[in-house]
Amino acid sequence: MALGGPNAYRDAVNALWERQPVTGKFDVKLVFSDPVDPDPSERPLVERIFAAYRLAKLDQAKQDPVFLPDGGWKNVTESAYAHLIEGNERDDIDRFHYFLSNFGAWEQPTGIGESWVFSKLRASDRKRRHFERYKMPKLIQWWQTFESNGRSLSELSMPSFGNQGGALVDGHRILPESVFSEVNARLLTGFVDSERPLLAELGGGFGRLCYFLSRKISNLTYLGLDLPECLCCASYYLMMSFPKKRFLLYGEGDLSRDCFSEFDFVLRPSFEITRLEDQSIDLFINENSLGMFPADACRLFVSEICRTTMAFWHRNHEVRRDPMGNGTTTLVNREYPIDRDQFDEIARYCDVARLVGHDRAKIKSDMYWYYFRRKSRRV
Template sequence: MPITVLNAPDVGNPYGCFIDGNFYRAGCDYQHYYATMIGRLTRSNSHRFALEIGGGFGGMAYFLVRDNPDLTYIDMDLPENMALAAFFLLSGCPDKKIALYGEVDLATDDLSQYDAVILPNFAIEEIKDNAIDLCFNSYSLSEMPMATVTNYLAHFNRISSKFIYHINHTTVGSTKADEFAIDYEKFELISRAPAIWGKACNPLMDEYEFLYKAKNLSF
């Protein structure tokens, strides 16, 4: 795979580095990696849905919607981050169909007609049971109070039909990733591995990738 797959739109005055004359935004490596993993895990003959809590400015989302035309990405975040993601994705993906909060009705609209949907975090309550192929979070759930994490995980358990995939702290932070309230009657842990992206900066890094699979799903 050529390094040029990490190219992303120069939107928002990003910082990064130049390699062979091409500019690469800081963080594009791990954002592309997780977008690739989500794309591979949800690969299907039918339309797919991936939901992320805390998508930030949309770095991972860009690669996910760019490389998976048969997938709808749903970003749920705080209002400030929603604005950033909307600006970045609408500017960087002019050929994609992106819906913002108030432009879709989660109860009646067919979200498969959109490449991305950007919604406030509380809208997760309106997502139907088992409507999402994969629920994702990176580096933010473990920074939240246990009650908040438990609420989000209750919805992940409810709305995900195949996978829960997250990267979070295991020893520091408000809530430890090993203590997340996964529904083990529905899901099973199939991978717990170090997320080594920050190891060069912090040799004592404690971030791990957790992948849970629905028990009724066979490969």
């Protein structure tokens, strides 16, 4: 006879797992700051992002509605990113800059980070202690034991632009999710071999994976395609993190083959995907986003990715479907329209983040990654 509901078993398993002794000793402190005032010296960079955002919003309104956010993501955009939306509507760059300076410490869920979780941890001594004594040390110990190969914890650290919350571990600023971005970036580095690889990412959030990829592939060219709001966060985070790299934002020049030799980072609204040339991308990446798109948008983006890329890596839901409000649901991995006559499925594996990080022992831990490679060489 079952005692308690399924959550009782999950919570008991989690509690036991988290309390296994950690062999290494780590000094962990939660970091979550109050909002900061924008730094006036950033203004020229923020003006570029503001101009790109305003133009992207104008042009987004002229696109097929399939390119607009929908379902849960529409709600997230309208609530958490209100400072950007209102900054545009009121021509108020101060409001816009304030959000960019603080998106990593935002109390409302932005969908691209865990700031709202850190805010809750800060509010409760018990939860904060649990994070500092159990959650974060276990995660770091896992990385050190299986993934570090003797490398220092500095490999996991990220700059705090955007007032990022997270943890200070032995003096290194680390986001829990950056542990898995480091692991995935290393995996992806093995999938590209050109001297100056062109990687494209759809829905890259604020650029966490891109940040780690850039550290590992020094001559990387990166094309980031996203909704205008998240693109602002990625532009700000990456431009602040890599001040010497060359960035092309929306409205600053066309998306042409030439731009990829002139610039290191090309950041554009996702509706521009239709403008890419056939088979022009070395590796297209999508993490945790196609699985939340409406079905018609997911099909369109996957078809465009298959048209434009030589290889495709994605990490999305295997069985979980989210309702979209109009009676439809999101798609699961096996329903993505990937033409098996054109692409070989080289590898497929369960997402280690969901097994190691949290949510163990739940069928909802259903993220799998897939790696597809085009059969024919470039035309």
